[in-house]
Amino acid sequence: MRCVLGGSVAKSRLPLLRRISQIFFLVAFVALLVFTSLRPTSGGTGDIHMRAPVRLFFEWDPLVALANALSSHGLYRGLLWSLLILLPTLFLGRFFCGWICPMGTLQHFVGNMPSEAKRGKKRIESNRYKRWQTIKYVVLAAGLVAAFFGSMAIGWLDPFSLLVRSVGLAILPAFNYAVRAVLLPLEHSHVAAIKATGETLHSILQATVLDFRQTHFAQGLVLGALFIAILALSLRVTRIWCRSLCPLGALLGVVSRWSVLGLHKDLSKCTNCNRCLLHCQGGDDPIGSAPWHKSECLMCMNCVGACPEESLTFKFFRDAKAEREISTPDIGRRKALTGLAAGAAVVPLMRANTGLGKDRHDRLLRPPGALDEPDFLSRCIRCGECMKVCPNNSLQPTLEEAGLQGLWTPTLVPRIGYCEPSCVLCSEVCPTGAIWQITPKEKGWVVGVGQNKNPVRLGTAFYDRGRCLPWAEAIDCIVCEEWCPVSPKAIYVEEAQVVDSSGKVKTLKQPRVDPSRCVGCGACEYACPLQEHPAVYVTSIGESRSPSAQILLNRN
DSSP states (O other): OOOEEOOTTTTTHHHHHHHHHHHHHHHHHHHHHHHSSOOOOOOSSOOOOOSSOTHHHHTTOHHHHHHHHHHHSSOOGGGGGGHHHHHHHHHHOSHHHHHTOHHHHHHHHHHTSOOGGGSTHHHHHHTSOOGGGGHHHHHHHHHHHHHHTTOOGGGGTOHHHHHHHHIIIIIHHHHHHHHHHHHHHHHTOSSHHHHHHHHHHHHHHHHHTOOSSOOOOTTHHHHHHHHHHHHHHTTTSTTHHHHHTOHHHHHHHHHGGGOSEEEEEOTTTOOOOOHHHHSOSSOOOOSTTSOEEGGGOOOOOHHHHHOTTOOEEEEESOOHHHHTEEOSOOOOHHHHHHHHHHHHHHHHHHHHTSOOGGGSOTTOOOOTTBOOHHHHHTTOOOOOHHHHHOTTSOEEEOSSTTTGGGTTOEEEOTTTOOOOTTOOHHHHHOSSSSBOOOOHHHHTOSTTSOOOSSOOOOOEEEEOTTTOIIIIIOOOOOHHHHHOOSSSOSEEEEEEEEEOTTSOEEEEEEEEEOTTTOOOOOHHHHHOSOOSSOSEEEESTTOTTOGGGOOOOOOO
């Protein structure tokens, strides 16, 4: 018995149900992303926990799960949940792309906006199948091979990583700034009604969408511009990202070749009116005169709802040969080999141009709980969640510090902010285990919370005595010692007799670092009053994640 989707009663409901599903999951994604922020809970231990991080969406991502399995030879905590998407794809096709994916939904909505590039025949031609749609399969092959050789560079193009990185590090901070810029004059107004309105709006937005602090990221403009450019291109070509580059869509397209649900075309009813092409999202050719490209269909059901003759329906267990469908991705052997070769070649090329050993960038400070650099790069998908939740905005996307292979991975920048002693949110939200989940006790920086004798060390602080005020200028300053959060303090002072410029002898406290106590949190560098170039700075030497980076000698 064959089940049919798209009869006279249901044909108009399917696109409506799909829109409801898209809106629901888009709102859920945005809500989780907004609340993937510092939301302290008082539990008496000083712990800071994340109630519902956007990591939940990554756990549904089969691409992240597969790449993580290839690179690390295992699956990190919740990634097995991706089977909830992968297994139904075997029966329903690429329903995830058309009904759930937030990136696809944004492109869908933008692509439906009026555009001169998609009017009349141009729109119909734009929505036909194009050979360039096979590029995403080459990208998928290259990304998976790179993951096998220990590089998660495919995270640059994963749709969830792209969304969180772009919206979390660029769009939301810009929105936060714009809203505050509007509300601030209202709150400082001398008119009571206007002031009350501003304060009320601020309270409501603060409790819902606004972050309690204004964050900024060094590459926010670039990330935001790339994201907006992708959406803008959808005005010209419907879902250009999904159709040409998305590796997750490519993976689901490959799996969907075995799906038992497919498009049935009743050619006796088809009048070649081309209405099915007006709103086709996948470029899969639902038109009766051409074969249907099964792996490209996003199951948006627009063709079924648009057909006036009811010649299009979705059926289970059809005869693929009789339907003249193309089940497998239309990719030749040459392109497949190109993708495999590119993935195998790109990893050594990127690593050959990345500083290692003595040539490694000394200011590359990874978050607490981060794995050793090779393992870290084999797991990090550049999603930016850890950067978004950092309470002091200290985690920033790298540019050249980690080479091309580490582009947009997190690094601690003490000049912007230091690592909060009681905070382990970055390890809590990481979806792939690049930052291993730890507790404040395991981090070992908080006094009175079972302080660890072997705390996590991010690096070691050093002094530039030519710039340090007590050393170079004979000026009293112990700000760094006061800010040092560990106990006993890693920064201690020694009194010294110095002669100032007038010839007077004065007693000063000159700071020094005890490397056996320093954890590399960066508080001293952050607090140093020499703003443009701090006299104390933290380097990655001594970090606990790397056995080869240790400097401490046996003093006995």
